Amino acid sequence: MGERYFKKSFRSFNTRQHQTIDLIAVLSREPHSIKKLCVLFEIPRSSFHYRLKHRGVTKPERALLRQKVVDIHSRSRGSAGARTISGQLNQAGESVGRYKAASLMKEVGIVSKQPNKHKYKISEDVSKIAPNRLNRQFDVEAVNQVWCGDVTYGVPGVQH
Template identity: 50%
Template sequence: MIDELDEQYGVNNCCRAFGVNRSSFYAWLQRQGKVNPAREKLKALLVKHHRASRASAGARTLAKQLQENGHRVGRYLARSLMREAGIASRQRRRHKYKSPSVEALVAPHVLKRKFDVTAMNQVWCGDVTYIKVGKRWLYFAAVLDLYARRIVGWSLSMISDATLTCDALRMAVELRGWPKDVLFHSDQGCQYTSHKFRN
């Protein structure tokens, strides 16, 4: 029977070409279509751990997690199970915060962590963060009234520069009716310590 298959499909030549033993090929052939309940259970656990990691875990991590649960799994078996389950590790690209090279003028720390403000428009705080939108990063600047704990101005941009923070402050000033003697507190990032923002 084996000789007939060899003649019909050229199995011998294929095995020789790929450096695979014929016995290994026929053992693999016999396994096709047969369900291994223990392997399927292990695969289901691996998929569960993979989902819990938000698809970021790779073969090494998944093997370690399964080992901690008492399963004898190496990273090569974990990789094979991942391939069978059709899953792969998807690492989120780390965001590289690009700061423009502008001059930094350090302002005195007037607030000194006294966050108990007694009136509106007494202390505003500003900060910049980034948000992933699709495949791109957007920078978000906000101005918060410390008394109301409410955002009173904001701005979005593709570039994290002084214009971003100035636009957020301008919105706050206009919405609050150009208040006087407001203390503005920030982390003194380059966007806030730039000449443009301070002016």
């Protein structure tokens, strides 16, 4: 039997380059050559070798940013998301966009926990303040017999 080649469709994995390089590193332990795997996955060999060489290396600037992200997140009691964190980092003089803040959060393993939306309880009891005399019958026979009002709960950030 001749050499066996994988089908080109294996490149259709929806992965990023570093994940593909990690896959090539795992497959290269088998009797497949790195050159053939890089051609198959359309990854330059120089990128493959660069990634292997710098795999565990962390930059001190990035580590400092990660620590700042953790501090901001903990000060907000876990509610700060990527937008809030990037805004606070920018105010502190760091040039960090929301996508970079999101990747820093992912590296550290923190997720924004927003409080649940408030749900208004529909009461089953009869009102203790005023009884429901209309019972949703709004047609009245004369003027000034029935007065009606509406209580609207204000939602922050929403204009009525």
